[in-house]
Amino acid sequence: MQFSYSNPTNIFFGQGQIAAINTVIPTDSKVLVVYGGGSIKKNGVYNQVAKALEGYQWQEFSGVEPNPTVETLNKAVEIVKAEGITYLLAVGGGSVIDGTKYIAAASLYDGDGWDIMTGDYKVTDAIPLGAILTLPATGSESNKGAVVTKKATQHKSGFLSPFVQPKFAVLDPDAMKTLPERQQLNGLVDAWVHVCEQYITKPAGGMVQDGFAEALLKNLIQLGNDFANRDSDAWRANLMWSANQALNGLIGCGVPQDWATHMIGHELTALYDVDHARSLAIIQPSLLRNQIEVKRAKLEQMGINVFGLTKSADLAERTIDAIEGFYHGLNVPTQLTEHNGDKSEAISAIITQLEQHGLVSLGENQAITLDETKKILANAVS
Known part of the structure; x- marks a missing residue:
C-alpha cells in the first residue's frame, strides 16, 4: 500500500x-x-x-x-x-x-x-x-x-x-427529521454504492480498509432492515455517520477503486433526471454481472463477511443477487424505466454521452469499454 x-x-x-x-x-x-x-x-x-x-x-x-x-x-x-x-x-x-x-x-x-x-x-x-x-x-x-x-x-x-x-x-x-422517505432511502443506497466502489474490485491486502468497508456495509443492511424505525435518534445518527465514513477517503486509501457505476449512472441522471442514488442501483447489479470474473474474489469475500453466505461455486453470483435483493427490499428499482421509449435508443443515447465525455474505458482495470457498457445497459434498461 x-x-x-x-x-x-x-x-x-x-x-x-x-x-x-x-x-x-x-x-x-x-x-x-x-x-x-x-x-x-x-x-x-x-x-x-x-x-x-x-x-x-x-x-x-x-x-x-x-x-x-x-x-x-x-x-x-x-x-x-x-x-x-x-x-x-x-x-x-x-x-x-x-x-x-x-x-x-x-x-x-x-x-x-x-x-x-x-x-x-x-x-x-x-x-x-x-x-x-x-x-x-x-x-x-x-x-x-x-x-x-x-x-x-x-x-x-x-x-x-x-x-x-x-x-x-x-x-x-x-x-433529518423532516426528510421524505424517498430521500432517506436514497441516502442509504448512495452510501452503500460509495463503499462498494472502493471495495468490490480486486484483492489488495488492505485489511483495515476491507474490514472497515464490511462494517459499513453491514451497518447499512441493518439500517435498511430497520427502516421502519427511521424516526429514531439512533437510526438517524447511524445513517449520518455511516454515510460520512463511506466517502471521507479512508476506506479508499491504498486500494483499487472502481467508480464505473457512478460514471454511467451520471448519464442516467443527466439524460432522464433519475435520482443519483437510483441511477446507481440501476447500473450496479448489471455491471457486477458483466465484470464478475475480475471481481469474483472480492464478491465472494463480501458474500461471506457481509451477507453471511456459505462457500459455493456460485458464491459471487449469489452475492450479486443479494445486493440486488437489498435494493428490492428497499423498494428501489434496478431497471431503468424513466426513458419512456425505445430501449436501443436509450442505450445509444447513454453511449453517445459517455463517448462525448471521454468515458470510454472505465473501472479499476479500465476494462469497461463502450462495448462492455452496451452489454451492461442491455441488462439495466427495461
Missing part, C-alpha cells in the same frame, strides 16, 4: 451542534449561506443558522437543485465576486455542498467556471467553506470532491481539489 491521507475537516456531530459554527467561522467574515429549495426553513435548521450567525455580515443564496447546475451556481459566483464574500456556508445535502465547492473555486477564477469541471483549469485557491449536513448520502461534507451538471449540454462531471475541502461540517441527525 502506498498512500497519503489527511482529512482536515472539523466534524461537529450530534444534536444542537449548529450553534458551534460561530466558533469556527471568523467573526469578520462576509458569509454567503447557500441552500436548496427551502426545506431548511420548515425544519428549523434555517433559524438555528440565523441565530448562530448573529453579529456576522451574511446573506443567502437559495435554489441549488438536487443535481446542481453550473447555470444556477454561476449566479452565486457573481454574488460572491460583487459582494466581496469571504466565507461560504453550505446548508443541505450533497448537492448543495457540491455546488458550494464549485462556487468556492469558481469565485477565484476569472475564466469560465466550467473549465474546473473539464480540467482545463486546475484549482489553485478557493473561498473557505463550511457545511451543515441535512441529508446524509454523499460524504461531500468532509471530502474534496464535487459533481456538477451543465444543463445546456446534459453533461454531469466532477472535480477533486483539496482547496474545496470543507473547513468544518456539522452533522446534526435532527436535521
Whole structure:
C-alpha cells in the first residue's frame, strides 16, 4: 500500500451542534449561506443558522437543485465576486455542498467556471467553506470532491481539489427529521454504492480498509432492515455517520477503486433526471454481472463477511443477487424505466454521452469499454 491521507475537516456531530459554527467561522467574515429549495426553513435548521450567525455580515443564496447546475451556481459566483464574500456556508445535502465547492473555486477564477469541471483549469485557491449536513448520502461534507451538471449540454462531471475541502461540517441527525422517505432511502443506497466502489474490485491486502468497508456495509443492511424505525435518534445518527465514513477517503486509501457505476449512472441522471442514488442501483447489479470474473474474489469475500453466505461455486453470483435483493427490499428499482421509449435508443443515447465525455474505458482495470457498457445497459434498461 502506498498512500497519503489527511482529512482536515472539523466534524461537529450530534444534536444542537449548529450553534458551534460561530466558533469556527471568523467573526469578520462576509458569509454567503447557500441552500436548496427551502426545506431548511420548515425544519428549523434555517433559524438555528440565523441565530448562530448573529453579529456576522451574511446573506443567502437559495435554489441549488438536487443535481446542481453550473447555470444556477454561476449566479452565486457573481454574488460572491460583487459582494466581496469571504466565507461560504453550505446548508443541505450533497448537492448543495457540491455546488458550494464549485462556487468556492469558481469565485477565484476569472475564466469560465466550467473549465474546473473539464480540467482545463486546475484549482489553485478557493473561498473557505463550511457545511451543515441535512441529508446524509454523499460524504461531500468532509471530502474534496464535487459533481456538477451543465444543463445546456446534459453533461454531469466532477472535480477533486483539496482547496474545496470543507473547513468544518456539522452533522446534526435532527436535521433529518423532516426528510421524505424517498430521500432517506436514497441516502442509504448512495452510501452503500460509495463503499462498494472502493471495495468490490480486486484483492489488495488492505485489511483495515476491507474490514472497515464490511462494517459499513453491514451497518447499512441493518439500517435498511430497520427502516421502519427511521424516526429514531439512533437510526438517524447511524445513517449520518455511516454515510460520512463511506466517502471521507479512508476506506479508499491504498486500494483499487472502481467508480464505473457512478460514471454511467451520471448519464442516467443527466439524460432522464433519475435520482443519483437510483441511477446507481440501476447500473450496479448489471455491471457486477458483466465484470464478475475480475471481481469474483472480492464478491465472494463480501458474500461471506457481509451477507453471511456459505462457500459455493456460485458464491459471487449469489452475492450479486443479494445486493440486488437489498435494493428490492428497499423498494428501489434496478431497471431503468424513466426513458419512456425505445430501449436501443436509450442505450445509444447513454453511449453517445459517455463517448462525448471521454468515458470510454472505465473501472479499476479500465476494462469497461463502450462495448462492455452496451452489454451492461442491455441488462439495466427495461
